[in-house]
Amino acid sequence: MDNYKMILFDLDGTLSDPKEGITKSVQYALEKMGMVETDFDKLKRFIGPPLQVSFAEYYNFDEEHTQRAIDFYRDRFKETGMFENKLYSNIPLLLKSLKEQQYTLVVATSKPTVFSKQILKYFNIDQYFDLIVGSNLDGTRTSKTDIIQYILDKYKDHQQDDFIMIGDRKHDIIGAKNTGIDSIGVTYGYGSFEEISQSKPTYIVKNVEQLKDILMTSRVS
CATH class of the missing domain: 3.40.50.1000 (HAD superfamily/HAD-like)
Structure with missing residues (x-):
């Protein structure tokens, strides 16, 4: 040893x-981007990797849309999501x-x-x-x-x-x-x-x- x-x-x-806070914040961001995602188990993939990687990989967002999604995510996360943990x-x-x-x-x-x-x-x-x-x-x-x-x-x-x-x-x-x-x-x-x-x-x-x-x-x- x-x-x-x-x-x-x-x-x-x-x-x-952090499952509840992260998945609900991702769901909120996707809704703001015009997408409905109700499968929270699917959103568990966002726990761990950088958001830049996950939004691009799982929803095919380009750089501009990825940044918009991150901004929406953070709006909810900093108010509520970080404490749903x-x-x-x-x-x-x-x-x-x-x-x-x-x-x-x-x-x-x-x-x-x-x-x-x-x-x-x-x-x-x-x-x-x-x-x-x-x-x-x-x-x-x-x-x-x-x-x-x-x-x-x-x-x-x-x-x-x-x-x-x-x-x-x-x-x-x-x-x-x-x-x-x-x-x-x-x-x-x-x-x-x-x-x-x-x-x-x-x-x-x-x-x-x-x-x-x-x-x-x-x-x-």
């Missing part, structure tokens, strides 16, 4: 379950335990930083994180690779093997691989076991308890 020191957490599908069981306990063991905890999410900070504060878990890094509202720094690299550049005094990325979608695992760090794929979120396993993370866990077992075995030296 490696002695990790820097633990990077994805937000949606890893720390919290719940922490996964035992996440606060996990974060508290890790901080007590002197780990440095960082959020690495494709969600805009400004919304991410509000959500973490809403759940009263912002206190556990030394840094919160998301995308920019202007559409830059949306890929998980760019986000992780930004974090690595912030902690240049650490080696790559000090870091590990935790997430529930292939984008988290691919971002970790692209930046040369280890990863843990969690299957309790919104990525299937097939999606996670095909991305070949360093570890795969099915619940928060298994996640804690792996991380607490790796004590900061």
